[in-house]
Structures are given as C-alpha cells and as structure tokens.
Amino acid sequence: MRLKNLHRPYEIELLEADQFKARQFKNSFFELVYVLEGTGIQIINDVELPYGSDKLFLLFPQDRHGFEISEKTRFAFIRFNESYLRTQPKEWLQKLEYIFHNYDHLPGCILKTVTDKPLVRSLVEALLREQQSPGSSGVEVTQQLLNTVITIAARNIALIQHAEAYHPALPLSLLGYVHQHIHSPEELRVEKLAAYFHRSPNYVSQFFKRETGETLQNYVNHYRLALIESRLLYTNARLDDIAAEFGFTDSSHLNKTFKKLKGLSPSQYRRSARVTRHIAAV
Known part of the structure; x- marks a missing residue:
C-alpha cells in the first residue's frame, strides 16, 4: 500500500473529482478532509460509511483510507505533520489530547x-482563499485559521468521548474527569x-475497576504515559x-517511571520513534 508523505509543515488543497473508486493509501501525516459538496463513500481501515456535503473527517498517520x-x-484537504505540531505552544497541544488518544479512527463526520x-x-473557505494571498500576512492568517479548525475538531471529539463514557450512576464520567x-x-x-462525585473512595475504586477493567492508578499511569509519548514524538519539549507538566518531581523521576513501563528512557524512545517515522516516510 502506497505511503503518502508531506514535505511541508502543513498543506491546504482543493480537489474536485468525478466518479471513481479511490485506491486506499496511508499517510505519514494528519489530515482533515472537509466535503464542500458531493456524495460517496468514505473508507477508513476497511470500514465504509456514506459521506455528503459539510462533513469533516479526521485521518491519522498510518490510517488506511x-x-x-x-x-x-x-x-x-487540510494536512499537517509533526514538525508543525512541534512549533505550537504547550497549552494548545494539551487541547488536542482527545484527538491523539481518544479518537476511534472510524469513518464518519x-x-x-x-x-x-x-x-x-x-x-x-477562508483557508482556501488565504492560499491565494501572497506575503507573510497570508501565512500568519492561514496558521491561525488552521489552528482554529483543529481546535474545533478536538472540541467535537471531546464531546463524543464524554457522551460515550457517560454513566448514569455519576454526574460526570470518571474517565472525563481523569x-x-x-x-x-x-x-x-x-x-x-x-469528594467530587459525592461517593466514598471505596465506591469510586470499585466502580472504576468494574467499568474499565483496571485500577484507577493503573489507568492514570498508562494514560499519562501515552500523553508523554506524544510530547516526545510530536514536540521538542x-x-x-x-x-513538570505531568507532575513528576524532576526529569530523573520521569526517566525512571518511563523506562519501567516502556523499557526505554524518554530520550531513547524519542530517537527511536523519530528514526522509525523517518524511514517510513522515505
């Protein structure tokens, strides 16, 4: 299966196409696809779903689509890669964590x-217009619009996850709180x-284990680790x-915890992951 690469931090493209069956690809980058008009079938990882106008789809690196x-x-098509993410502030990246770790990679708006x-x-439509604007101001506006679209996508995925994780026994899902x-x-x-959910500690522990299949502490540790992996892979932090961001006493504490769970130090993981991604993109 062909791997499509992106040689710039981001790219905006307008494509008009007639009837055809698209061969499936894998990307080495993130891609948001907005349907301005038209109908057909979207395919992600061999799952099919009809599409129509005003639909927004999200594709991850390595998704077959x-x-x-x-x-x-x-x-x-709105495409952005890890080099673009590495230029963004930490606070903005935190808003994307639902995208990186909670999205189900299935078709659908x-x-x-x-x-x-x-x-x-x-x-x-503004992004497409700005693509025609020469000069640095056009680039600045494009990046602001791009970040706004990504942020809205993250907000909607967060709402999906809250709805799916909600349990009537609690006013807000435990997973959402975590x-x-x-x-x-x-x-x-x-x-x-x-205290937040007005339940006893024992009730919360048992409820969490029953609903997720693991203890609260294990879930927190593994979810935090997954976010740290994203920081290592997609940023230069x-x-x-x-x-400091994730509550470790210092980098030595982070190294010890990460290596215990992953078998590699954070620095080794960062180097190994980036080498692997570079080879895949060649």
Whole structure:
C-alpha cells in the first residue's frame, strides 16, 4: 500500500473529482478532509460509511483510507505533520489530547455540534482563499485559521468521548474527569474523585475497576504515559518541562517511571520513534 508523505509543515488543497473508486493509501501525516459538496463513500481501515456535503473527517498517520465518489465532489484537504505540531505552544497541544488518544479512527463526520458546521465551512473557505494571498500576512492568517479548525475538531471529539463514557450512576464520567485533570496528579487521588462525585473512595475504586477493567492508578499511569509519548514524538519539549507538566518531581523521576513501563528512557524512545517515522516516510 502506497505511503503518502508531506514535505511541508502543513498543506491546504482543493480537489474536485468525478466518479471513481479511490485506491486506499496511508499517510505519514494528519489530515482533515472537509466535503464542500458531493456524495460517496468514505473508507477508513476497511470500514465504509456514506459521506455528503459539510462533513469533516479526521485521518491519522498510518490510517488506511480512500473514497468512492458517486457524485462530483469538492474536497478540501487540510494536512499537517509533526514538525508543525512541534512549533505550537504547550497549552494548545494539551487541547488536542482527545484527538491523539481518544479518537476511534472510524469513518464518519466528527462534527457533532450543529452550530460548528457552518463555522467550519466558513473557516475552510477562508483557508482556501488565504492560499491565494501572497506575503507573510497570508501565512500568519492561514496558521491561525488552521489552528482554529483543529481546535474545533478536538472540541467535537471531546464531546463524543464524554457522551460515550457517560454513566448514569455519576454526574460526570470518571474517565472525563481523569482526562481533564491528567496534568494535576493531586486532583487524581481517589479521595479527590470521591469528594467530587459525592461517593466514598471505596465506591469510586470499585466502580472504576468494574467499568474499565483496571485500577484507577493503573489507568492514570498508562494514560499519562501515552500523553508523554506524544510530547516526545510530536514536540521538542525538554524532559524537565515534560516532567513538570505531568507532575513528576524532576526529569530523573520521569526517566525512571518511563523506562519501567516502556523499557526505554524518554530520550531513547524519542530517537527511536523519530528514526522509525523517518524511514517510513522515505
């Protein structure tokens, strides 16, 4: 299967296509696909679902994907790679954590908020116009619009995850609480969760284990580790900064914990992962 590469930090493309069956590809980058008009079938990882106008799809690196077009379609492709993510502030990247770790990689529009649909269409159309604008100001506006579209996508995926994780026994899903407070270890103590949900610590521990199949502490450790892997892979953040962000006492504490769970130090993981991705992109 052909691997498509992106040789710039981001790329915006308008494609108009008639009826055809698209061969499936894998990307080495992230891709948001907005359907301006047209109908057909979207395929992600061998799962098919109809598409229509005003739909926004998210493709991850290594997802197998393609489109079967039944009615002439205008696609807007918004592509960005890890080098673009490495230029963004930590606070913005934190908002994307639902995208990196909670998205199910299945076909279907990710816009679940009705009012976001016309907003995204306006932003996509503005992105396409800015592509024609010469000079540095056009680049700055393009990046602002791009970040806004990505942020809206993340917000909608977060809403999907909250809806799916919600359990009527609690006013807010435990998983949602954990995800929201993953950068504040003190807030993830079982006593804190118990107080927040007005339950006993024992009830929260048993409920969490029953619903997720693992203890609260194990889930927190593995989810935090997954986010740290993203920091190592997609950003140039220093180990000291990552340690502070995720509540470790220092980089030595981070090294010890990461190596215990992954078998590699954070620095070794970063080098190995980037070499692997580089080879795959060649």
